[in-house]
Amino acid sequence: MNIEELVKVITTEVLKKIDTLDLEKRLEKVLITDSKSNKEKYKKITSKWTNNIFLDEFNLEKDIDDIDYIIVPKLTNKDLVDIAQGRDNSNISHIVISGALYGKKIIILDEGIIYKKFKETSNEKIYSLFKEYESKLIEFGIEILTKKQIIKGLEKENSTKREKAIDSEKISLTKKLVIEKDIEEAFLKGHKKILIDKNSLVTPLAHDYIRINKINVIRK
Structure with missing residues (x-):
C-alpha cells in the first residue's frame, strides 16, 4: 500500500469515528421522571427512543441542559399547583420548571395527573380550580398527552429525523x-x-x- 492509499484509509477511519460521534449527538435524550426500577412500565416508550434516563440516574443540578425531552408519568396535586405558580418545592416541580426555563419539550402523561382520578366524586369548584392550574401548564408550553399519543409522537418524530439524516x-x-x-x-x-x-x-x-x-x- 502506497502513502496516498494509506492516507485515504486513515481518513476513512477518522470519518467513521466522526460519524459515530455525530450519531450519538443526534440521539436525543429523554428523561422519564420515575425510578429506573419501574422501567418495564415504559417499555413501549423506551423501545421507540434509545437514549433514555430515569429520575434516580439524573443529576438535578447539572444534567437538565443535556435533556431534550422530559416525560412526567405522574403529577401530584401539590406538584401541579407548585409548577403553575412557579414554585420548585420537589424534584418533579424543579425539573419541570427548570426544563421550561431551558426551553425543553415537556410532556405530562394525562393518565398520571392525580386530580383527574376524582372527576366523578370531586366537588365541582375544587375540580375546576385544579383544571385552571392545568391550563396554566399548557400556557407554559407543556403538553398533556396520553401514553398512546406520546408513543405515536416519538415514533413519528424519530422517523422524520432518520429520513433527514439519510437524505443528508x-x-x-x-x-x-x-x-x-x-x-x-x-x-x-x-x-x-x-x-x-x-x-x-x-x-x-x-x-x-x-x-x-x-x-x-x-x-x-
Missing part, C-alpha cells in the same frame, strides 16, 4: 466528466451515497477512490 448523506453529481477530486470532495463532506448521471464518464482514479473508500455510487 447523499449527493448528486451531474457533471459530464467525474474525476477523483469530485468524489473525494463529496466523501469528505460526509456524503456516503453519490448519485451520478448514467451518461457521465467516471475516470479510473475516481473509480479507485470509490472502491477503496467503499462509497455507494448509484447511476441514475
Whole structure:
C-alpha cells in the first residue's frame, strides 16, 4: 500500500469515528421522571427512543441542559399547583420548571395527573380550580398527552429525523466528466451515497477512490 492509499484509509477511519460521534449527538435524550426500577412500565416508550434516563440516574443540578425531552408519568396535586405558580418545592416541580426555563419539550402523561382520578366524586369548584392550574401548564408550553399519543409522537418524530439524516448523506453529481477530486470532495463532506448521471464518464482514479473508500455510487 502506497502513502496516498494509506492516507485515504486513515481518513476513512477518522470519518467513521466522526460519524459515530455525530450519531450519538443526534440521539436525543429523554428523561422519564420515575425510578429506573419501574422501567418495564415504559417499555413501549423506551423501545421507540434509545437514549433514555430515569429520575434516580439524573443529576438535578447539572444534567437538565443535556435533556431534550422530559416525560412526567405522574403529577401530584401539590406538584401541579407548585409548577403553575412557579414554585420548585420537589424534584418533579424543579425539573419541570427548570426544563421550561431551558426551553425543553415537556410532556405530562394525562393518565398520571392525580386530580383527574376524582372527576366523578370531586366537588365541582375544587375540580375546576385544579383544571385552571392545568391550563396554566399548557400556557407554559407543556403538553398533556396520553401514553398512546406520546408513543405515536416519538415514533413519528424519530422517523422524520432518520429520513433527514439519510437524505443528508447523499449527493448528486451531474457533471459530464467525474474525476477523483469530485468524489473525494463529496466523501469528505460526509456524503456516503453519490448519485451520478448514467451518461457521465467516471475516470479510473475516481473509480479507485470509490472502491477503496467503499462509497455507494448509484447511476441514475
